Amino acid sequence: MSLKIYNTATRTKEDFAPLHPPAVTMYNCGPTVYDYFHIGNARNFVVVDTVRRYLIFRGYDVRFAQNFTDIDDKIINRSAERGEAWDHLAQRFTDYYFQMAEALGVMRADIHPKATDHIPHMIALVQQLEAKGLAYARGGDVYYRVRAFDSYGKLSGRNVDDLLEGARVDVTADQKEDPLDFALWKATKPGEPSWDSPWGPGRPGWHIECSAMSMHHLGETIDIHSGGIDLVFPHHENERAQSEGATGHEFVRYWLHNGFVTRDAEKMSKSLGNFFTINEVLEKYPAASVRFALISAHYRHPIDYSETALKEASAAIARIREAVQTAEKLLGSNSPAPGTTEKQQADAALDAFTTGMDDDFNTQRAIGVIFETVATLNEARKGMSSGAPEEAAAARRTCAALAAVIHSMLEPLGLDALIFNAGNEAAGTDANATGGDTDQMGKLIDLLIEARAMAKSAKQFALADHIRDQLAAMNIRLQDHPTGTIWLRD
Ligand SMILES: [Zn+2]
Numbered sequence: 316m317s318l319k320i321y322n323t324a325t326r327t328k329e330d331f332a333p334l335h336p337p338a339v340t341m342y343n344c345g346p347t348v349y350d351y352f353h354i355g356n357a358r359n360f361v362v363v364d365t366v367r368r369y370l371i372f373r374g375y376d377v378r379f380a381q382n383f384t385d386i387d388d389k390i391i392n393r394s395a396e397r398g399e400a401w402d403h404l405a406q407r408f409t410d411y412y413f414q415m416a417e418a419l420g421v422m423r424a425d426i427h428p429k430a431t432d433h434i435p436h437m438i439a440l441v442q443q444l445e446a447k448g449l450a451y452a453r454g455g456d457v458y459y460r461v462r463a464f465d466s467y468g469k470l471s472g473r474n475v476d477d478l479l480e481g482a483r484v485d486v487t488a489d490q491k492e493d494p495l496d497f498a499l500w501k502a503t504k505p506g507e508p509s510w511d512s513p514w515g516p517g518r519p520g521w522h523i524e525c526s527a528m529s530m531h532h533l534g535e536t537i538d539i540h541s542g543g544i545d546l547v548f549p550h551h552e553n554e555r556a557q558s559e560g561a562t563g564h565e566f567v568r569y570w571l572h573n574g575f576v577t578r579d580a581e582k583m584s585k586s587l588g589n590f591f592t593i594n595e596v597l598e599k600y601p602a603a604s605v606r607f608a609l610i611s612a613h614y615r616h617p618i619d620y621s622e623t624a625l626k627e628a629s630a631a632i633a634r635i636r637e638a639v640q641t642a643e644k645l646l647g648s649n650s651p652a653p654g655t656t657e658k659q660q661a662d663a664a665l666d667a668f669t670t671g672m673d674d675d676f677n678t679q680r681a682i683g684v685i686f687e688t689v690a691t692l693n694e695a696r697k698g699m700s701s702g703a704p705e706e707a708a709a710a711r712r713t714c715a716a717l718a719a720v721i722h723s724m725l726e727p728l729g730l731d732a733l734i735f736n737a738g739n740e741a742a743g744t745d746a747n748a749t750g751g752d753t754d755q756m757g758k759l760i761d762l763l764i765e766a767r768a769m770a771k772s773a774k775q776f777a778l779a780d781h782i783r784d785q786l787a788a789m790n791i792r793l794q795d796h797p798t799g800t801i802w803l804r805d
Contacts, residue, residue, distance in 0.1 A: 318373060318673045320539070321615060323547060323570040324470050328675050333538045334568065339375045340533040341367060344525055344542040344550065345427070347384040348408035349393045352415060353590035354609075354620050355576040355583045359543045361606055362573040362614045364421040364729055366541070369672050372727035380426040380532045382525060383409050386518055387430075391507055401508055402431075415593045418602050420729040428528040430519065434510045436527040437519040441499045443561040453490040455502025455515045461495040464556045470570060471548035497553055499523050522553035526566075530558060540567040544574055544615075574617040576609075583620065591620065603733035604629040610678040610728060631686075636734050637803060638689045639721055641794065642696050642714040644801035651708070653716035660713065661720040664688045668724045678728065685724050692717040700797040760791060764800050767793070 318331040333339045343363045346352060352360075363381075370377050384390075385405035394401035413423070430437075441457055444450035449463050461467050461475065468475050478495055498520040503509035509516040519527075529537060535558070542551060551570065558566035575582045583590045596605055608628035612618045643650075653661065664684060671680030695717065698710030725731035763782055770779040783793050790805045 319675050320569050320571060321675045322568075323551075323572050324567075326472070329569070331569065333375070334536060337374060337376045339370055339377045339539065340537040341370075341377055341379045341539040341541070342525070342529040342533055342537055343379070343381040343424075343540075344546055345381040345383050346408070346412055347387050347389055347521075348405045348412065349387070349390045350408065351411065351592040351594060353576075353583060353592055354596055354605075355543070355590065357415070357419060357593045357596075357605070358576050358609045358618070359541075359573055360416055360421045361419055361609045361729070363541050363571075364419075365610055365614075365678065365727070366539070366571065366676055367422070368727040368729055369676060373669075378426075378533060379424045380428060380529065381424040382528050383412070383427060383429045384521060384524060385409065385429045385431050386508060387521055395506075415597070418597055419593070419606050420602065420733045422729075426532050428532060430524040430528070433524070433528050433531060434519065436531045437523045438500075438510075438512050440523060440527045440530075440557065440561055442513065444499065444557065447560065449556075449560045450499055451492065452500075452514045455517060456490070456498055457500035457514055458491050458496040459499050459553065459556060459560075460492065461497070461556065462493055464560050466559075467495075467556050468552065470555050471552045473548060473552070497522065497549065499557070522550055523557055525550070526554045526557040526561075529554075529566075530562070535562045535564050535566070537567055539569045539571055541571040541573070544572040547572055573614045577617050577619045578621075580619065596625075600625050600629060601632070601733075603632045603730060606729060606733060607632055607682075611682060613675075613677055613679050615675075631682075632730075632734055633805070635685065635689055635721065635725070638692050638696075639718050639735070640803045641801065642692055642718045644803070645696065645699055645796060645798060646711060646715055646718075650715040651712045653712050654709075656709075657712045657716035660691075661716040664691075664717070664720050665723060672727070681724065681728065685721060688717055688721055688724070692721065760786070760802050764793065764802065768800065 319328045320331045321328045341363075343359070346356060367377055367379050383405070386401070390401050390405055393399075394404045397404065409429075416423070441450055444459065445452070445457070449460050450457055451460060452458075468478065475495065479493075500512060500514055500519060500523070501517050502514070503516045503518065507518070509518055529540065540551065540554075547570075555566050577583060578589045581587065581589060593605075604625055605628070608620075608624050609618070611624075611628065611631075618624070664687070667687075668681050668684040671677045671684060674680065692714060695710050695713040698706055699714060701707055701710065722731050722735075725734065763786060767779045767782040770776070770782065786793060786802070787805075792803045792805050794801050794803060
């Protein structure tokens with residue numbers, strides 16, 4: 316079996332063949348740090364994190380970079396509106412990104428380059444383009460000469476002449492040679508931050524940032540470049556023109572783009588005002604449910620954000636948690652090693668999961684396999700307390716093997732730690748609030764379970780019920796089994 320990835324550049328699913336296996340280089344266009352992120356931005360971070368985790372699961376040695384655009388028109392405008400220094404604003408929302416990413420189980424990138432730390436690389440790249448006749452300076456600005464790059468439009472499947480018709484309508488920068496040309500470097504305006512350059516003080520255009528940072532950190536040709544589908548044109552088209560124009564080599568082997576999050580079938584965006592920021596969502600739902608909702612559909616399809624979807628995700632997470640926790644509590648600390656049969660059963664589940672994910676990261680199919688395994692686990696669990704000792708022992712081995720394989724499948728989806736380690740408080744945003752099953756707490760609960768059993772044998776049922784209800788109020792649910800009582804977190 317081989318992993319297949321849908322490549323936006325060829326519009327086909329291709330066998331994944333990285334340039335220098337097992338190494339994989341990966342770049343994701345990161346946030347412009349001027350505001351809170353909405354659930355659509357969060358989808359990109361979560362999807363790309365899932366892709367990265369799955370590549371690691373498949374044995375690849377992934378080197379992943381995700382930038383921060385920390386200088387841009389939006390940052391300058393917002394800083395002026397708020398009267399807050401632009402770099403302070405950018406740092407505040409960079410910190411916010413890390414907080415939200417951590418809450419959603421998104422791993423830190425190997426490299427988080429900031430645009431303002433790479434100005435010399437951007438200037439050098441613009442100079443390279445100038446030397447090749449692909450860029451020209453006009454009054455302190457520098458533009459890319461789109462018509463001089465033959466394959467412009469190839470990534471997004473656009474024809475330069477069609478683009479021109481659209482562009483003519485809003486020709487504002489009349490100093491450009493051609494309306495299609497885009498800015499590589501912008502001359503400074505009064506009061507704006509600026510850097511010295513061969514063309515005078517100014518700042519980089521947005522597109523040149525990613526070309527320069529991707530090539531500087533990961534090499535001239537990388538394996539995967541990703542972003543939301545709205546970045547295909549013009550951002551990624553321009554990045555490709557800049558990088559390939561300068562080096563003459565292929566810039567990216569696989570272009571990967573995720574679909575929108577819609578709200579009542581309309582694209583969610585800041586300009587439409589119909590978006591939810593990720594912290595608003597995390598105040599209402601646990602992070603595991605939010606992440607689950609964001610990967611429950613195939614990454615290239617649009618998903619509709621709704622309360623119903625989040626509630627369904629929460630119910631799904633609860634089913635997984637309950638099945639695995641119950642089995643593990645009943646197995647106790649000396650979980651049996653799997654025999655040949657149980658190992659085969661677990662391997663078959665993992666193979667089905669891998670087959671789903673190998674098909675262009677089909678998380679929907681992979682999640683389907685997890686639920687089949689959960690159902691088999693729940694069925695096997697009933698046998699653990701059955702009369703015949705041999706059957707009970709076999710059921711214990713099956714449960715141990717299946718619970719372990721469910722963890723193995725949840726890990727590359729980024730859900731394992733969110734479901735089992737992060738506590739289950741409604742607000743996932745406060746990292747310090749996470750409970751975790753500390754030893755001491757576990758012992759205290761075991762003590763209460765013992766006290767409840769003693770109360771029951773002394774026929775003090777009101778006291779026994781009181782212990783159970785008070786624990787339930789703390790989201791600790793007791794479950795009575797023939798072999799004893801176990802506790803689960805809700
Ligand atoms: Zn970018």
